[in-house]
Amino acid sequence: MEFKQVVGDRRTIRFFEPNKPVEPEKIQIMLEAANRSSRAVNADFVKAIVCYRDELSEEVREQLKTPTTTIQLDLAPVAIFWYGDMSFAQGAQDRLKELTDLGALPVTHGWSHAYVDDVAFKQVVEPMSKDQMASTWAVSVECGLAINQALLAAVDEGLGVGLHAFNAAAAKEPLGIPDHWIPMWVLLVGYPAEDRLGGGQRPRRPLSASFYRGRYGNPWEEISEVTEDLRRDGMLQDPMDAERRAAEVRELAERFGLPQ
Ligand SMILES: Cc1cc2nc3c(=O)[nH]c(=O)nc-3n(C[C@H](O)[C@H](O)[C@H](O)COP(=O)(O)O)c2cc1C
Incomplete structure (x- = not known):
């Protein structure tokens, strides 16, 4: 599908075909799209756990619901739980030096290994990573970029998607979430049971x-x-x-x- 059509066709789908399986190949395409998103310091800010609905117990699924995420969680065959990794500063110097060596960060713009160590890391990345508000903001923006690419890739593959809140406290143990990941949103995925264009644009x-x-x-x-x-x-x-x-x-x- 053409890019503009994909952007135009995207809707929050709330009624999924509950028993029409979603091909793992299509999920991989979504994950690759997320992995290609632009990112500061070339870090892997965004993390995701892909859950097939029928592999989650009914009890866990009930606990994951919120006042605004209800039966759509029962209808969607796949739920992708997105998180942001607050340990993004680890390895940032190495990744920036790799980009410098490749010329993605060019010498014309002042980049060198010394500049990475003394300026980019010491004066920008490290202070930001120690500031809770600044780093939460940075991680959240990064996740939004990646999630949106996954979401548009799904539409391009003929799938329906909807981003929703979820009960992060209930998800932590069953999904094995590390302490340094902060919860973002759950992306429900499936084939639409409703008109895939949702009756028109919002x-x-x-x-x-x-x-x-x-x-x-x-x-x-x-x-x-x-x-x-x-x-x-x-x-x-x-x-x-x-x-x-x-x-x-x-x-x-x-x-x-x-x-x-
Ligand atoms: C970050 C985010 C969180 C959302 N959370 C919920 C939610 O918890 N429950 C829900 O029903 N819709 C949720 N939505 C869907 C919005 O309500 C929806 O985007 C809005 O109705 C606009 O429709 P559209 O996405 O079809 O353009 C969320 C959307 C976004 C982008």
Whole structure:
């Protein structure tokens, strides 16, 4: 699928085909996409545990639920639990020197082994890693980048995905989570039982509500030809129709015996 179409087709899927297996090959493609995400100091900030639903006991699955993550956890055949590794500074010097030797960090921009040791590590990476708030922020951004790549790769493979909160305290022991990993989100994966386009795109505010040129208060002005091109290429699609969606939800509720 073309990139713009993938971005445009992505929806949070909430009804999965519970018994349609997800190929491990497709999960690997998602993990590779995550592993290719851009990353500071070339570190492996993002960690994930791939769980096939039927390999989790029902008791554990119940405990993992939250007020906003309920039956979707029972429907999705795969749940990928994402974590951030707070020990990212370990080995950072070696990785930066490797990038320097390869020329990814070029000498023209001041990079050398001494610069890695005395400046990049000592003045930037190390102080950040010792500051709880700064390092949590850094790890969370890194995880968001990687998770989003996995999510788009899944859509490209014809899968449905949804990112959700989970009960991290309940997950820690059954999943064997190390103390230096901090919980992010669970990504539910499966084939959609609902319309894979979810009845249309979710409402979003215009670009001018969030994006500015030069300074805050000077909104980005949309170029109408670009907006039209994006519509043609599938990044921008028709919005949801509440009535059609209500009918679909009613049908799915009956099929799965869910409350309405
Ligand atoms: C980081 C993150 C956490 C989310 N957590 C939940 C959740 O706990 N429960 C839920 O039903 N949806 C959750 N969602 C899905 C959002 O509600 C969804 O993205 C929103 O409805 C917009 O729809 P779209 O993703 O289809 O564009 C989460 C989404 C993100 C990105």
